[in-house]
Amino acid sequence: MERMKTLPFDRDFVEKVAQQHPTPFYLYDERTLRRTARNFIDAFAWNAGFREYFAVKANPNPAILDILRTEDFGGDCSSLPELVLCERVGITGENIMFTANNTPAAEYIKAQQLGAVINLDDISHFNYLEKHLGSLPELLSFRWNPGNLREVQSVIGNPVEAKYGLTTEQMFEAYKLAKQRGVKRFGLHTMIASNMLQPEFFRFTAKTGFELITEIERQLDIQIEFFNLGGGFGIAYRPDQIPLDIHRVGADIQEEYDNAKMSLKLCTESGRFIAAECGTLITRVIHGKNIYKRYVGVDACMANLMRPGMYGAYHHITVLGKEKSPPTETVDVVGSLCENCDKFAVNRDLPAIEIGDLLAIHDAGAHGYSMGFQYNGKLRCAELLLQEDGGVRRIRRAETLDDYFATL
Numbered sequence: 001m002e003r004m005k006t007l008p009f010d011r012d013f014v015e016k017v018a019q020q021h022p023t024p025f026y027l028y029d030e031r032t033l034r035r036t037a038r039n040f041i042d043a044f045a046w047n048a049g050f051r052e053y054f055a056v057k058a059n060p061n062p063a064i065l066d067i068l069r070t071e072d073f074g075g076d077c078s079s080l081p082e083l084v085l086c087e088r089v090g091i092t093g094e095n096i097m098f099t100a101n102n103t104p105a106a107e108y109i110k111a112q113q114l115g116a117v118i119n120l121d122d123i124s125h126f127n128y129l130e131k132h133l134g135s136l137p138e139l140l141s142f143r144w145n146p147g148n149l150r151e152v153q154s155v156i157g158n159p160v161e162a163k164y165g166l167t168t169e170q171m172f173e174a175y176k177l178a179k180q181r182g183v184k185r186f187g188l189h190t191m192i193a194s195n196m197l198q199p200e201f202f203r204f205t206a207k208t209g210f211e212l213i214t215e216i217e218r219q220l221d222i223q224i225e226f227f228n229l230g231g232g233f234g235i236a237y238r239p240d241q242i243p244l245d246i247h248r249v250g251a252d253i254q255e256e257y258d259n260a261k262m263s264l265k266l267c268t269e270s271g272r273f274i275a276a277e278c279g280t281l282i283t284r285v286i287h288g289k290n291i292y293k294r295y296v297g298v299d300a301c302m303a304n305l306m307r308p309g310m311y312g313a314y315h316h317i318t319v320l321g322k323e324k325s326p327p328t329e330t331v332d333v334v335g336s337l338c339e340n341c342d343k344f345a346v347n348r349d350l351p352a353i354e355i356g357d358l359l360a361i362h363d364a365g366a367h368g369y370s371m372g373f374q375y376n377g378k379l380r381c382a383e384l385l386l387q388e389d390g391g392v393r394r395i396r397r398a399e400t401l402d403d404y405f406a407t408l
Contacts, residue, residue: 003239005362007280008032008386011321014282014358017384017392023358024283024300025382025398026369030067033278033365034388037071040233040274043250047257049265053097055231056082058271058366059279063385063395065089068274076231076269077116080107087114097228097269099143099189101164105132112137119143119189119228123170126177141187141228142166142174146208165190171212175220186222187267188213191230195272197244203252205229210260226265229253233273237314237363246273272366279365281305285357294331296353301335302342303378305364306371309341316362317345325351333359337376369396379404 008029017027037052044050053076054068060082065075066089074095075086086096096116100107103121105128111118112133119141120129130136145165166174175186190209193201206229213224236243253266281304287297307313317333319325327349335342344361353359372380383396 003236003243005239005316005318007318007360007362011358014320014360018282018284018358021382021384021392021394022398024281024298024304025384026279026364027282027384027386027392028061028064028275028279028365028395029386030278030388031386033064033067033275034071036274036277037068037073040246040270041072043246044253044266044268046250046254047266049226051095051226051265051267052274053095053228053267053269054274055269055271055366056085057370059275059368060085060370061383061395062089063393064275065091073274076271077111080104080110083107083110083114083116092116094139097141097189097267099191099269108132117141117187119187120174121164121166123166123174123177126174126181130181136178136181136183138183139185139187139225140178140183141189141226142171142178144168144171144188144190144209144212146190146192164192168212172216172219175216175222179220179222186224187226187228188216188224189228189230189267191228191232191269193230193232195234196232197234197236197241199245199248199252201232202229202249203256206253206256207260210256210262213262213264214260224264226267227262228267228269231268231270231272233268233270235273235276235363237316239316244273274366276363276366279363279368281361281364281368283359283361285353285355285359288353288355293347294329296331296333296350298333298335298344298359300344300361300381301337301376301378302339303335303337303373303375304381305344305361305368306373307367308344309339310371315344315364317348317350318360318362319351319353320358320360322351322357328352337378339375374404377404 053074055076075091076097077083078100093115098111098116099119101121143165283298283300289295302309333345379399382398385393385395
């Protein structure tokens with residue numbers, strides 16, 4: 001049975017917003033963001049010291065980060081600008097997890113200055129880190145790639161083919177070297193999935209991670225302080241999908257934790273699960289075309305939301321004002337890029353659409369705006385926040401032609 005995909009606003013509200021902020025634009029709902037954040041934290045409240053490091057790459061808007069900071073979130077960073085974004089909203093110290101790969105020295109230096117937890121992606125980075133930082137940090141974490149322990153997963157792919165992390169054998173060598181070189185505190189990290197809806201996947205991640213930690217501690221006589229299980233917590237983009245029960249995930253991991261007799265802090269780095277459902281891309285229908293099939297042309301394009309064109313990802317679409325109207329036509333919803341993959345939906349059954357209608361593209365709050373680009377000279381759109389008090393605040397203005405030419 002399909003769930004009804006609902007929105008915290010209607011057509012009249014959006015039309016009023018559009019009078020001040022021309023489409024397309026992103027509209028984030030603060031209530032949804034805070035509710036999701038609190039629900040997520042509650043699922044892991046049994047673990048003393050639990051920390052969620054929000055994946056900044058999912059939505060690098062300072063207003064979003066600041067809301068999550070007030071919900072006691074940290075930040076998961078993988079670049080210099082992401083580190084600076086966290087710094088500017090007051091997320092610093094060990095509330096930052098810096099997990100990068102092929103990392104320039106300047107980024108490690110900034111991470112050290114902020115007191116961030118540095119999470120190394122390769123065993124060869126020891127010498128690089130010592131050369132540019134002067135010495136190894138007191139606390140180091142290592143990213144584990146479990147290889148064939150995992151099934152192939154469509155977004156990240158086969159772990160054996162992935163560029164991320166150390167092999168299981170290298171993990172033992174890494175901790176041994178770190179201990180020899182004076183590192184006093186240790187963490188372990190893994191991240192090898194994306195948008196998983198099966199709770200048992202996260203149980204397996206925890207179980208295998210706990211087994212590895214136990215063996216590393218036994219062989220090397222060290223204590224691992226935290227285990228970052230990464231992200232991969234999925235959302236139900238499609239109405240017919242069953243949402244991930246995050247409290248069941250938390251309970252399953254607690255059971256594995258107790259069985260393994262662990263005594264360490266757990267961390268996660270979710271981005272999609274936290275922010276996706278709070279964000280909607282609003283776009284207006286500007287053209288209709290009938291050739292071999294029916295096309296609905298909108299003023300947004302793949303440069304605003306690339307997931308459908310890049311991955312064939314599904315995003316639900318609501319025709320505002322026609323929420324209760326039955327689907328009467330099958331259409332492709334397309335943008336204006338000179339690329340045939342510039343489509344938000346293919347063969348989608350929707351109510352009859354007219355020029356001027358507003359479309360709401362759901363679940364775009366993570367990996368939406370942040371993956372935008374400027375191909376065809378497309379300018380990035382505005383981002384707006386629907387606040388808890390019902391007011392709308394612009395949290396990023398739309399780009400202008402002057403912005404586009406400013407670096408020339």
